[in-house]
Amino acid sequence: MMQEETGQPDLSADEQKLLEELLSEDINGLSPLGEQRRNFLKQVAAAGAAILVSQLAGESLFAHTAGEEAFVPPPAADPATAVQVAFKVNTAGRSLTVDPRMTLLDSLREKLGLTGTKKGCDHGQCGACTVIVDGRRVLSCLTLAVTCEGKSVTTIEGLAKGGTLHPMQAAFIKHDGFQCGYCTPGQICSAVALMAEAKRGEPSYVTADLRANPGPVQLSDDEIRERMSGNLCRCGAYPNILSAIREVHRGKETAQSWQFISPDQTAE
Amino acid sequence: MRPFKYSTSSDARSATQLLEVNPNAQFLAGGTNILDLMKEDVERPDELVDITRLSLTGVQTITTGTNKGGVSIGSLRTNTETASHPLIRQQFPLLSQAILAGASQQIRNMATNGGNLNQRTRCPYFYEVSMPCNKRAPGSGCGAFQGINRMHAIFGWSEKCIAVHPSDMCVALAALDAVVKVRNVAGQERVISFTDYHRLPGNTPEKDNTLNHGELVTAIEIPPNPFAARSYYLKVRDRASYAFALVSVAAALQTEGTAIKQARIALGGVAHKPWRATEAEQFLAGKPATEDSFRQAAELAMKGAKPFEHNAYKVELGKRAIVHALMKTV
Numbered sequence: 001m002m003q004e005e006t007g008q009p010d011l012s013a014d015e016q017k018l019l020e021e022l023l024s025e026d027i028n029g030l031s032p033l034g035e036q037r038r039n040f041l042k043q044v045a046a047a048g049a050a051i052l053v054s055q056l057a058g059e060s061l062f063a064h065t066a067g068e069e070a071f072v073p074p075p076a077a078d079p080a081t082a083v084q085v086a087f088k089v090n091t092a093g094r095s096l097t098v099d100p101r102m103t104l105l106d107s108l109r110e111k112l113g114l115t116g117t118k119k120g121c122d123h124g125q126c127g128a129c130t131v132i133v134d135g136r137r138v139l140s141c142l143t144l145a146v147t148c149e150g151k152s153v154t155t156i157e158g159l160a161k162g163g164t165l166h167p168m169q170a171a172f173i174k175h176d177g178f179q180c181g182y183c184t185p186g187q188i189c190s191a192v193a194l195m196a197e198a199k200r201g202e203p204s205y206v207t208a209d210l211r212a213n214p215g216p217v218q219l220s221d222d223e224i225r226e227r228m229s230g231n232l233c234r235c236g237a238y239p240n241i242l243s244a245i246r247e248v249h250r251g252k253e254t255a256q257s258w259q260f261i262s263p264d265q266t267a268e
Numbered sequence: 269m270r271p272f273k274y275s276t277s278s279d280a281r282s283a284t285q286l287l288e289v290n291p292n293a294q295f296l297a298g299g300t301n302i303l304d305l306m307k308e309d310v311e312r313p314d315e316l317v318d319i320t321r322l323s324l325t326g327v328q329t330i331t332t333g334t335n336k337g338g339v340s341i342g343s344l345r346t347n348t349e350t351a352s353h354p355l356i357r358q359q360f361p362l363l364s365q366a367i368l369a370g371a372s373q374q375i376r377n378m379a380t381n382g383g384n385l386n387q388r389t390r391c392p393y394f395y396e397v398s399m400p401c402n403k404r405a406p407g408s409g410c411g412a413f414q415g416i417n418r419m420h421a422i423f424g425w426s427e428k429c430i431a432v433h434p435s436d437m438c439v440a441l442a443a444l445d446a447v448v449k450v451r452n453v454a455g456q457e458r459v460i461s462f463t464d465y466h467r468l469p470g471n472t473p474e475k476d477n478t479l480n481h482g483e484l485v486t487a488i489e490i491p492p493n494p495f496a497a498r499s500y501y502l503k504v505r506d507r508a509s510y511a512f513a514l515v516s517v518a519a520a521l522q523t524e525g526t527a528i529k530q531a532r533i534a535l536g537g538v539a540h541k542p543w544r545a546t547e548a549e550q551f552l553a554g555k556p557a558t559e560d561s562f563r564q565a566a567e568l569a570m571k572g573a574k575p576f577e578h579n580a581y582k583v584e585l586g587k588r589a590i591v592h593a594l595m596k597t598v
C-alpha cells in the first residue's frame with residue numbers, strides 16, 4: 001500500500017482511536033523509552049499504519065477477551081528489592097533503578113531503548129545478545145544489570161564513529177554477512193572482540209600448539225569458525241560472515257563472493 | 269524468575285557469612301549456570317551473594333608445601349583467563365585445552381573456575397520442572413532412568429539418578445590430580461582431592477559434590493607433573509563446537525624411550541563425576557606407547573560400563589575416543 005509522503009494514512013475511526021490509545025502519554029510515560037517508542041510508532045504510522053493497526057487490533061482484541069492489556073509494560077521494580085546501578089553504555093554514563101532480576105539485555109532494550117542487541121534464546125545458547133563489557137564479549141542475557149556497576153558496556157549502537165561504520169560493520173555489509181539480520185548485532189560485537197583476542201594471543205580449542213609462545217594469533221578459517229561458534233545464525237550466513245571477519249582480520253580487501261544479477265539472467 | 273535479594277561481598281569472610289545466615293542464599297559468580305537455572309525455576313535462591321569482586325583471581329606458582337612447583341588458580345579467575353595464562357599453557361596445556369573445549373568464548377569470558385566446578389547437570393529432566401527428577405525434587409523419581417537417556421551415565425549411576433557432570437575443565441583437573449581448596453565461615457580451610465570433590469549419586473543425587481552450604485571454593489591447586497609434552501583433551505559431541513560432550517577424554521603420558529612410564533586417563537560425559545580410568549592407567553605403565561597398548565587399555569577402561577537403552581553407543585565410542593586421544597599424545 002502506498003502512502004502520501006507526508007500525509008497521515010487513511011484510518012477508520014476505530015483504527016484512529018486504537019492508534020491514539022497506543023500512542024497515549026500513559027503508556028509512553030512509563031519508561032524513559034517512551035519518547036522514542038512514540039516517535040518510532042509515528043514513523044511506522046506514516047509508513048503503513050493501517051497494516052500495523054489492523055494487526056494490533058487483532059492482538060488487542062485477543063488480549064481484551066483474555067482480560068489483559070494489549071501492551072504490558074515491564075514490571076516496575078519492587079521498591080523493597082530495587083537496586084541502583086550506574087554503568088557506561090557506549091561511553092555515556094547511565095544510572096538506573098532495576099529489579100535485581102533484570103538482565104543487562106533487558107535493561108538495554110527495555111530501559112535504555114537500545115534495541116540493537118537482540119534476545120534470541122535468553123539462555124546463553126545462541127549469542128544474539130552478545131555485547132562487549134570492559135573489552136570482553138559476554139552474553140547480556142546471562143548478565144544481571146546490577147552486576148555491571150562501574151563497568152563499560154559497548155553495544156552494536158556504539159561501534160560506528162560519527163557517521164562512519166566500524167570496519168566490521170562495513171565488511172558484513174560488503175560480504176552480505178546476513179539474511180534476516182537478527183543474529184547480526186551479536187555476530188558483529190563478537191567479531192569485533194575476536195580481533196582483540198587474536199591480538200592478545202588468546203588460544204582456542206583448534207590452536208595447534210598451546211605451549212608455543214603466546215603472541216598475536218594469525219586466524220585461519222578454522223580458527224575463526226571455532227571462535228565464532230557461540231553465535232548461531234538460523235539463516236546460515238556463515239560463509240559470508242567468515243569472509244567479512246577474514247577481511248577485517250587480514251586488513252586486506254578481498255572480493256565478495258556474491259554479485260548482482262546480470263542483464264542476461266534478468267532476460268531469462 | 270522468582271524475586272531475590274542481591275547482596276555484594278568484598279571478601280571471603282563476608283561472603284560466607286551471608287550464606288551462613290541464610291540457608292536459601294547462593295553465591296553468584298559468572299552467573300552462566302545459576303541464572304539460566306533460575307530462569308527455568310530449577311534453582312530458587314531468595315538471595316544471591318555476588319562474589320565476583322573478591323580478589324581470588326591469582327594464577328601463580330606454588331612455592332611451599334606438597335604441591336610446590338605446581339600452580340594455584342584462583343576460583344574467581346575466568347575460564348578464558350585461566351586457559352590463556354602462560355603458566356597454564358606451558359605446564360598444563362591439557363587444562364587449557366579442556367577449558368577451551370567447553371561452551372563458547374562469550375561464556376568462558378564470564379564463567380569462573382569455581383562456578384565451573386559447581387555447575388549442575390544438563391539432564392533435560394532436571395531442567396524441565398514438570399518432570400520427575402530426584403536431583404531437583406528428591407523423592408519424585410528419575411525421569412531419565414526409563415526415559416530418553418542418550419546423554420546419560422554408563423558408570424557409577426544409581427537407580428535414583430543417572431545424570432552426568434557436564435564440565436570439561438573438571439575432566440582435565442581429575443587427570444592432573446588437582447586439589448580443591450575451600451573455606452568456611454569460621455575461616456577454616458579444607459583441601460579436597462579433585463576425584464573426591466564431586467560425588468556419585470547414590471541415594472542423595474541432590475548433592476552434586478562434597479561442598480557444604482556456605483563453603484566457598486577459594487582455589488584449585490595442581491601439583492607439578494611430567495605430562496606437559498604429551499597430553500590431549502578429546503571431546504566428542506553432536507556438532508563440531510559449542511555442545512556438551514557425549515564422551516570426552518583427558519589423556520596424558522610420560523614416556524621413556526618408546527615405553528610408557530606413567531599414564532593418566534579421565535573420562536567426561538560418562539558419570540556423575542569426572543571418571544578416572546585407573547586400571548587402564550596402571551596397565552599402560554611399562555608398556556610400549558603403541559596403538560595396540562592403547563586398545564587394550566581402552567578395553568579395560570570400559571570394562572565395567574553399564575549403559576541404558578539409548579546410550580550403549582558410549583561404550584564403543586569411549587574406547588575409540590581413548591585410543592584416539594592417546595595416539596594424539598605420541
Ligand SMILES: Cc1cc2nc3c(=O)[nH]c(=O)nc-3n(C[C@H](O)[C@H](O)[C@H](O)COP(=O)(O)OP(=O)(O)OC[C@H]3O[C@@H](n4cnc5c(N)ncnc54)[C@H](O)[C@@H]3O)c2cc1C
Nearest residue numbers: 297298299300301302370371380382383384386435436485
Ligand atoms: C550454552 C552453554 C553451553 C555450555 N557448554 C559447556 C561445555 O561444553 N562444557 C563445559 O564444561 N561447560 C559448559 N557450559 C557451562 C559453563 O562452563 C558453566 O556455566 C560455568 O563454568 C559456570 O561458571 P559461573 O562462574 O558462570 O558459575 P555461576 O553460574 O555463577 O555459579 C554456578 C554455581 O556455582 C556456585 N559457585 C560459584 N562460584 C563458587 C565458589 N567460588 N565457591 C562455591 N560455590 C560457587 C554458585 O553458587 C552456583 O551454584 C555451558 C554453559 C552454557 C550456558
Ligand code: SF4
Nearest residue numbers: 391401410429430431
Ligand atoms: S538422571 Fe538425575 S538429574 Fe536426570 S532426571 Fe534422573 S534424577 Fe534427575
Ligand code: FES
Nearest residue numbers: 120121122127141
Ligand atoms: S539471547 Fe543470550 S545467548 Fe541467546
Ligand code: FES
Nearest residue numbers: 179181233234235
Ligand atoms: S542472518 Fe538471520 S539468523 Fe543470522
